[in-house]
Amino acid sequence: MRIGFIGAGFVAFSLSKYLNDKYHNVVGIYSKDIKDAMELSSFSYVECYSKLVDLIYDCDALFLTVNDDEIKNVVNELIKLKVNNKILIHTSGSKSSLEFNELNDNNYCYSLHPIYAFNSKYESYKNLDKVYFTLEGNEKYTDDIKALFPDHVKVIDRNEKAKYHLGCVFISNLVCGLINEGLDIFKSIGIDDLSIFNPLIENNINNILNKGPVDALTGPVVRNDYDTIKAHLENVIDKDKKIYIYLSYILINMAKNKKNNDYEKLIKLLEDNDGNC
Helix, strand or coil: CCEEECCHHHHHHHHHHHHHHHHHCCEEEEEECCCHHHHHHHHHHCECCCCCCHHHHHCCEEEEEEHHHHHHHHHHHHCCCCCCEEEEEEECCCCCCHHHHCCCCCCCCEEECCCCCCCCCHHHHHCCCCEEEEEECCCCCCHHHCCCCCEEECCCCHHHHHHHHHHEEEEEEEHHHHHHHHHHHHHCCCCCHHHHHHHHHHHHHHHHHCHHHHCCCHHHHHCCCCCHEEEHHHHHHHHHHHHHHHHHHHHHHHCCCCCCCCHHHHHHHHHHHCCCC
């Protein structure tokens, strides 16, 4: 399978480097940003194409590694170029293979999403042996795509793509938001060296990974510490209060699987404060 990349962002840098190092099957890269394309070409040892039509001609499969809003524009370009009998793969987490729907039926279309946050052009590819992917699309080349990342591809239902990506956001992006809110609280009481909380964050994440979220749960909710939570509710600022209460309800349901406590008094406290948000 001769592979080409359209787009030269972090995902393209990582996937092209990884696949070319492992299989030597990446033909080249095309990007509207010629500077980025040349940089990726040099990094991954693949050809930099100045014309999209030439890349299409030389490849069996094309990875669309562009942002979600740009996928439609690239598809329109492929339609104009009358792309035919190609394997087309975009790497969006939220968009499905239906993004290719306006192309003719002689193409084979997929969405392949790496369950990973690419934060470095030059380093992220080193972790791809550990990364899992979700895949959906035409059955014909499903096994060929899975073979690029052996035992690390999970096939999902196309209709569940948005729900799948929602789950990714909850365990990744929203966690960043919660940690940022916590760090802002520390700043408000004069703690500027936020690195002192690294062991707390690292240990919590490791416990979740090793034990699962229920068994990793600690803190005032699982201990049923009414007075502690009451003090929190008296000090949390309005914009964070709904978040605190909502997540506390979730933690109570998790805690019920861990401790045989009566949480009715704590639930009543949360309910009384919920109306004041």
